[in-house]
Amino acid sequence: MASPITAKEKPSENPILFVARPMATAARQFAKSLIRPATIVYPYERLEDPTFRDRVAVASGRPIGVGHVWDNYRGVHALNIATCISCNLCAFSCPDLCIEMVTVPGGDPKHPKKCPEIDYGKCSYCGFCSDACPEGCLTMTTRYELSVARRAEMVYSPEKLYDVFRTKLPMNPIRVERPANEDAILLDPPLCIGCNACSRDCPTQCITMLDIPKPAAKPGEKQTKRIWKEPVINDSDCVRCGTCISVCPKECLFWGTRK
Amino acid sequence: MASATLYSVSDGLASALLHALGSVLPGPARAAVTNPNVIVGLAVLIFAVILLAASMLNTILLIWWERKLLGRFMDRRGAMHVGFAGLLQNFADGLKLFRKNTFQPQEADPLGFYTGPCAYMVTSLIIFGVLPISSGWNAGTLPLTLLLALAIFSFAPLFIFVSAWSSNNKYSLMGGMRSAAQMIAYEVPILLAVVAVILVAGSFNLTTIVYEQQNYWFWGPLVVALIVFVAGMLAEMERIPFDLPEAEAELVEGWNTEYGGMLFAFFMLADYLRALVGSILVVLLFLGGWTMPTWVPGALTSFPLAGIFWFMVKTYTVFGLFVWVRASLPRVRTDQLLRVGWNRMIPLSLLSIFLAAVLVTVKCLPLLGCVPGVGS
Ligand code: SF4
Numbered sequence: 001m002a003s004p005i006t007a008k009e010k011p012s013e014n015p016i017l018f019v020a021r022p023m024a025t026a027a028r029q030f031a032k033s034l035i036r037p038a039t040i041v042y043p044y045e046r047l048e049d050p051t052f053r054d055r056v057a058v059a060s061g062r063p064i065g066v067g068h069v070w071d072n073y074r075g076v077h078a079l080n081i082a083t084c085i086s087c088n089l090c091a092f093s094c095p096d097l098c099i100e101m102v103t104v105p106g107g108d109p110k111h112p113k114k115c116p117e118i119d120y121g122k123c124s125y126c127g128f129c130s131d132a133c134p135e136g137c138l139t140m141t142t143r144y145e146l147s148v149a150r151r152a153e154m155v156y157s158p159e160k161l162y163d164v165f166r167t168k169l170p171m172n173p174i175r176v177e178r179p180a181n182e183d184a185i186l187l188d189p190p191l192c193i194g195c196n197a198c199s200r201d202c203p204t205q206c207i208t209m210l211d212i213p214k215p216a217a218k219p220g221e222k223q224t225k226r227i228w229k230e231p232v233i234n235d236s237d238c239v240r241c242g243t244c245i246s247v248c249p250k251e252c253l254f255w256g257t258r259k
Numbered sequence: 260m261a262s263a264t265l266y267s268v269s270d271g272l273a274s275a276l277l278h279a280l281g282s283v284l285p286g287p288a289r290a291a292v293t294n295p296n297v298i299v300g301l302a303v304l305i306f307a308v309i310l311l312a313a314s315m316l317n318t319i320l321l322i323w324w325e326r327k328l329l330g331r332f333m334d335r336r337g338a339m340h341v342g343f344a345g346l347l348q349n350f351a352d353g354l355k356l357f358r359k360n361t362f363q364p365q366e367a368d369p370l371g372f373y374t375g376p377c378a379y380m381v382t383s384l385i386i387f388g389v390l391p392i393s394s395g396w397n398a399g400t401l402p403l404t405l406l407l408a409l410a411i412f413s414f415a416p417l418f419i420f421v422s423a424w425s426s427n428n429k430y431s432l433m434g435g436m437r438s439a440a441q442m443i444a445y446e447v448p449i450l451l452a453v454v455a456v457i458l459v460a461g462s463f464n465l466t467t468i469v470y471e472q473q474n475y476w477f478w479g480p481l482v483v484a485l486i487v488f489v490a491g492m493l494a495e496m497e498r499i500p501f502d503l504p505e506a507e508a509e510l511v512e513g514w515n516t517e518y519g520g521m522l523f524a525f526f527m528l529a530d531y532l533r534a535l536v537g538s539i540l541v542v543l544l545f546l547g548g549w550t551m552p553t554w555v556p557g558a559l560t561s562f563p564l565a566g567i568f569w570f571m572v573k574t575y576t577v578f579g580l581f582v583w584v585r586a587s588l589p590r591v592r593t594d595q596l597l598r599v600g601w602n603r604m605i606p607l608s609l610l611s612i613f614l615a616a617v618l619v620t621v622k623c624l625p626l627l628g629c630v631p632g633v634g635s
């Protein structure tokens with residue numbers, strides 16, 4: 001039975017208590033923080049400094065920033081360029097569009113290697129990119145000091161992110177275990193022209209072009225001599241980056257569930 | 260102590276200065292410079308400058324004291340970077356405000372807009388002239404210093420209202436009205452509570468009131484008056500829990516929204532000047548001023564400037580109480596504020612007058628000790 005919303009009658013409070021109780025609470029808080037306020041005097045004391053943490057824990061009996069509080073901090077990213085497969089997933093998943101894929105040395109001229117470049121002026125440290133990265137090469141570290149003199153310095157090139165990686169800062173260990181992706185890339189065969197673009201650009205090389213029988217010639221036309229090919233995707237290698245879909249000139253690849 | 264008053268010190272300084280100046284000047288100029296009237300003029304000037312410097316310094320220290328205390332109440336440290344323990348932070352803040360541009364809103368009335376804050380500040384400063392800090396520190400022992408101080412103290416709503424009205428902003432005007440209503444509502448209980456003190460002390464003179472407390476401080480017998488006075492002072496100073504005219508967390512500064520830079524600093528300073536005056540009045544009226552109880556060892560009360568020292572200790576403690584209240588209590592609503600003012604505070608203050616009258620008539624209350632020399 002729906003009852004109309006009414007203001008709840010509060011039990012009437014003794015006016016003396018109404019003043020005395022908060023004053024007592026404040027006094028207790030005052031006495032406690034005379035020994036050591038909870039505030040960390042940041043430039044002089046650092047949470048990541050283990051000796052500082054120990055000192056506080058010993059002095060006040062209140063351990064700070066240990067375990068899960070500090071160790072899954074999301075700070076500057078670390079990128080392992082060597083294992084990055086240029087899949088673009090990080091850039092896709094970024095809600096702030098702060099990742100740009102830029103060319104780094106190490107690819108072949110036809111298929112350049114691209115790695116993420118992150119603009120920390122836009123980044124919201126959500127961690128979606130490192131969750132999306134199929135290779136685990138883009139992770140977040142505990143580095144949080146980012147102030148720079150010029151705005152351009154806020155953009156971290158892949159090399160700079162690699163430098164962060166090499167400093168071996170504590171990495172954010174918590175990675176979302178991604179559920180097995182039911183979706184797969186499917187092909188709409190009649191549209192495919194066998195151009196090889198998807199197979200060429202697949203970062204994991206999981207697309208093989210297989211010969212297929214030539215389609216029957218239309219009446220009145222000559223049978224073509226071309227060899228017809230069609231992509232076959234190895235689902236266990238595919239990281240579901242969707243590169244093939246975006247490069248296909250005929251839009252014949254799409255997401256679907258394989259029967 | 261009574262021999263070296265603040266005025267005699269500045270008088271001696273002025274005559275020494277002018278005579279030194281006169282000794283290097285030719286005849287007629289020397290006579291003009293060492294003229295007694297000139298000496299008195301310079302002495303008054305020096306006196307005023309010392310008073311100004313002392314009150315400003317104390318006000319700024321008070322802000323520091325509040326920031327530090329409030330910090331501890333909130334589990335943080337307060338100002339700590341500029342100077343030792345952040346002592347110079349407020350000077351830095353003042354410098355910053357001083358360098359800022361002052362804007363005058365469109366179609367604001369320049370006369371009221373500029374004189375409002377200045378008059379608010381000046382009236383708050385004048386009160387220090389009549390407040391005795393120790394036996395030697397006051398402008399003169401006028402017979403009615405208490406009334407004078409309270410009269411000047413109650414100028415403030417007028418100037419707040421003037422500056423709020425002339426800044427050509429309806430929200431400022433509303434804030435000014437609320438502020439004036441609040442101050443006037445709490446002026447009455449304050450004055451009535453002070454009447455109780457006057458009855459017991461038998462004088463309007465602050466110095467006499469202090470000397471009347473040499474045997475016992477008035478806060479014991481007049482505890483009701485003390486409560487009314489402190490609560491009223493909190494409302495007069497517009498401090499939490501009575502800070503609705505400029506509810507920091509919700510409004511953009513209330514009635515001084517349109518003020519920036521140095522004019523804003525004037526309001527800020529004057530607020531703390533008034534807080535200082537309030538704490539000093541509590542000390543003078545209820546906590547024995549610069550006198551200390553007889554059980555305090557003589558060595559602690561007889562060093563030079565001991566009076567001023569103990570006075571300041573008491574003042575800062577009283578202000579610490581205000582900060583404690585600020586850190587604990589939530590803000591009241593306007594209707595609650597006015598209801599408490601008119602319905603609770605005034606009967607309480609009348610009760611305190613009645614108690615004081617009983618005290619004066621009976622002259623001896625068990626538990627509180629006898630009251631010697633009450634009356635005249
Ligand atoms: S942390 Fe979030 S916002 Fe920052 S780069 Fe990664 S996905 Fe983009």
Ligand code: SF4
Nearest residue numbers: 084085087088090133
């Ligand atoms: S998601 Fe990982 S592997 Fe893919 S491009 Fe980004 S960093 Fe490289």
